[in-house]
Amino acid sequence: xxxxxxxxxxxxxxxxxxxxxxxxxxxxxxxxxxxxxxxxxxxxxxxxxxxxxxxxxxxxxxxxxxxxxxxxxxxxxxxxxxxxxxxxxxxxxxxxxxxxxxxxxxxxxxxxxxxxxxxxxxxxxxxxxxxxxxxxxxxxxxxxxxxxxxxxxxxxxxxxxxxxxxxxxxxxxxxxxxxxxxxxxx
Numbered sequence: 001x002x003x004x005x006x007x008x009x010x011x012x013x014x015x016x017x018x019x020x021x022x023x024x025x026x027x028x029x030x031x032x033x034x035x036x037x038x039x040x041x042x043x044x045x046x047x048x049x050x051x052x053x054x055x056x057x058x059x060x061x062x063x064x065x066x067x068x069x070x071x072x073x074x075x076x077x078x079x080x081x082x083x084x085x086x087x088x089x090x091x092x093x094x095x096x097x098x099x100x101x102x103x104x105x106x107x108x109x110x111x112x113x114x115x116x117x118x119x120x121x122x123x124x125x126x127x128x129x130x131x132x133x134x135x136x137x138x139x140x141x142x143x144x145x146x147x148x149x150x151x152x153x154x155x156x157x158x159x160x161x162x163x164x165x166x167x168x169x170x171x172x173x174x175x176x177x178x179x180x181x182x183x184x185x186x
Contacts, residue, residue, distance in 0.1 A: 008053055010031055013031075058115060084126075
């Protein structure tokens with residue numbers, strides 16, 4: 001029996017593969033091999049599902065990365081920045097199409113646009129915090145954080161998208177702009 005999480009994960013898969021118009025109860029139920037009744041057991045119609053799907057997307061494709069970078073990245077901001085890069089690049093192949101589909105949907109739907117704006121601000125804000133913690137001032141942290149984020153978003157727009165290893169090289173070049181943290185005695 002599929003639970004709420006299964007419906008949400010399948011919704012993200014459909015969105016990434018086929019776009020927002022494909023998000024229908026019939027399509028989701030068929031892909032999961034379940035009845036529409038199962039869907040309505042977990043959600044209050046497509047409007048409620050969309051709201052929950054957007055919250056799930058934000059939690060899984062932003063909140064989880066930040067939490068994992070904080071937990072696994074080490075004490076130094078630069079180490080967390082590198083861990084974040086690695087986490088994002090590990091999921092890159094599966095997330096490029098979803099990110100593109102979400103941005104396309106945001107152009108057509110005010111609720112999705114608000115979510116995308118919040119996600120973008122949260123992501124850039126976290127990057128700014130990490131870059132600022134490497135020893136640079138706010139004047140340098142904000143533009144560098146935006147540059148790092150734009151590299152990821154722009155790499156997704158290329159056809160075909162820039163492979164993870166090539167994007168890692170570009171990130172490495174951009175990270176040279178970040179100040180080095182001063183250690184004890186320096």
